[in-house]
Amino acid sequence: MKKYIFTLLSFMLVLASCEVDSDLNIDQKNPSSVPSSGLFANGTRNFFDRINGWHENRLYAQYWAQTTYPEASQYVMTGLRNNVWATIYSNVLQDFKGAKELIIANNEENATNKLAIIDMMEVFAYSTLVDNYGDIPYTEALDSDNANPKYDDAATIYSDLMSRLSADIDNLDVTKAGFGAGQDPVYGGDVVMWKKAASSLLLRLALRVADVDASKASAMAIKGAAGAITVNDENFGINYLDASPNTNPIYADLVLSGRNDYVAANTLVDIMNPLNDPRMGHYFEKKDGVYTGGEYGTANAASGFSAISDQLKTADLKGTVISASEVAFLKAEAVARGINLGGTVSVHYDNAITLSITEWGGSEADASNYLTQSSIPYATANGDWKEKIATQKWIAMYGIPFEGWTAWRLLDKPTLNAPEGMSYSDIPTRILYPTTEAQLNGTAYNSAASKIGGDEKTTKLFWDKN
């Protein structure tokens, strides 16, 4: 046996006593605290940008058709399904949440009005999520410590949103200020206008649920209509600027991009042409002396059909998300449903059409001429109240395409075109949850998907009954 040699090659012990300062670990290039109004303005701008920039809604409403790449018009939702979710939660609602926390923590001046305005915007954002997807994370959302928020029932969320909005309207004190003029890119700090916008939104949400909760719809519609927007100058829209990156998203995507992805869709053009609609020239450009739409859902030649109008491709075009015309159509619908908010269906309906025509640049005379055709006025147009209101509202919502698609979802008119190889029942009534939800929040996603009746494009939302 050999002798083992045990060698201690190295043994080192270093005992250091040192402390480090936490300042070393704070990013000095970015602010650690910001004003609440900066978060409010950013969330608001992002929300208006996306509502105006999700051109898929212009396709789903079948106002526009596509050219070389027709997937989106064939209802492939690859980008949209992720984008609506990600933008609204993390680029809109998270900023609003932070703004609210700062206003409360700093006990800011005019806090009640500021909080009501932000809350109204949150209601708008959450209702947009519900109107796209159905059930969504709500009570457990925006908690960075909860990586797996559950999805809440869409109808319950909607009911809560209307209660919140109703309280916001009550809380808005028009004798006091809101955000400063410079930090309010929508109404320049005018609380009177914010109250009108909040009332208009309440009217919109109330009529969404008219088929599922008639009594709540009635009460909320009456309250909303009483204070809603009545003229186009009051339209709820962001005032875009003429220089990038603050232009209307349509200008960025259709003009600055240099692309030719969209033409007029046959669905809209074929309905408007026989009506001699004075808005046609404001919506589209003529092609060889006539207005002609590309076949919806196919790859159209960009040069073969009416182009999108230059009016729409204006850099500083106002990005409207609730218009006086929409409000008047909502009032017409409410009265047609027997909700007593004053006036007749016919008066509201005619007024809505007139407001739409003048909003787009037509004259009062254009509107009254239009209304002399027997196919237009409420008294003589074809179909039941749903068909009459839905058809004209759909034409008028060209600038707020999500409401155009939603008018079809709620009132089932006008008749859209199923893309080649698809049937009418394949036209989506919602958008799919983001692809990443299954991977990042699988358990909650799976139970929500099965509860709403499957994560399918054709699953009907809770308010989509008749």
Add this chain to the structure above:
Amino acid sequence: MLYLDLTDRYDISSALPIDNNKYNYYAVSSSLIFDNLVNLPWLNFGKLRAGYAEVGNDLPANNVYDTFAVIDNFGSSSLFSYPGTKANSNLVPERTKEIEVGLETKMFNNKLSLDFSWYKKNTENQLMAVSTTTATGFSRKWVNAGEIQNKGVEVGLNYSPIRTKDFSWDINVNWSRNRNLVVSLYGETENIVLASYQGSITINATKGQPYGVIRGFGFKYDNNGNKIVDANGYYKSVSDQIIGDTNPEWNGGITNSIKYKNLKLNFLVDVQKGGDVYSLDMHYGQGTGLTSNTGGLNELGNPIRNSLADGGGVLNVGVTEDGAVNTTRARGDYYGGAFYWGNSSRNPSAMTVYDASYVKLRELALAYNMPKTLLGDKVSSASLSLVGRNLWIISKNVPYADPESGLGAGNAQGYLSGSYPTYRTVGLSLNIEF
């Protein structure tokens, strides 16, 4: 002879939260040289080694305290926003625990030598900025993300079958396999997205799966494992499937060195078996009809690009939803047909996932040592060598690209996009010593 090494280390990191910024770690390793103990005539050298080490780690700076992002003004409105990644002030140091044993031997007059090692490495509290559902308000968050285990063996073998004065031949073989497993993730999380890419592809850490599985739209299969084809002859797709594993089954390499007098030839053949890659180049390449598989003749002998009425199209192998063998040919005459890049209902992303196995001639070198007689007095030695690298991909399964040309960096491997051809380098070098 028995050796023992002990080390210990204590770190304080300013990048960690102040309450958890100190960590101590250590390593123990020992080795035993045993050839003298066993006294076998054919054994020239023998060594057994074993080690255990723990290593602590921190994260990059500025990820513990939140700050805001500054956005370009909107007219007169100054804009601020939350960044996409949420910082975390509750982080603790990451810790890796590794155990390794090995055997090193030289035998038969040093003609054969073997080096074998086995290791198991568990990384706990891995510090990562993981993807989160944006319903949390953020798209990423720094967390201590559970435990990842790597286990594997490495074998090295040297053999010198011929060793004479003028001629020698050495063979060196190395082989390794690593198996990794996501043991646990943080909280109730079942899956972490490591990277997401165009084509609805993500690279993931999924609990109970190897680290780095590819997820995306997968084929829809019936109970017998047949692919299901829709009414128009296209493969149906199902969202969020595991469609590949980026980890190879094993890697190996063989180097041969042959020396004859002053001439030496050296070549290395590298092999990878298994591992999957997703090819965005094929996704768009075949989608737009650039690749040759989108042309040519179908099983009827008709051009694929003929219309279906003229007998064109592609017959996808599979069954219909009701189980009958598919007889409907998918269109091959426009981009939206059989080779279309797909969506959530048809033409799954799995269509362009490929086996990343390869056999490559990695290096070939020919060297000539100038004979002393030519050099004169002033030069002590001189050699001329011609070295080529990446000369030949002998075998592979990924079309039109080197399987190794992925975006692969750090955590995310297995995605080919805009692959450049791998450089082939040939160099001539002259080495003179005075």
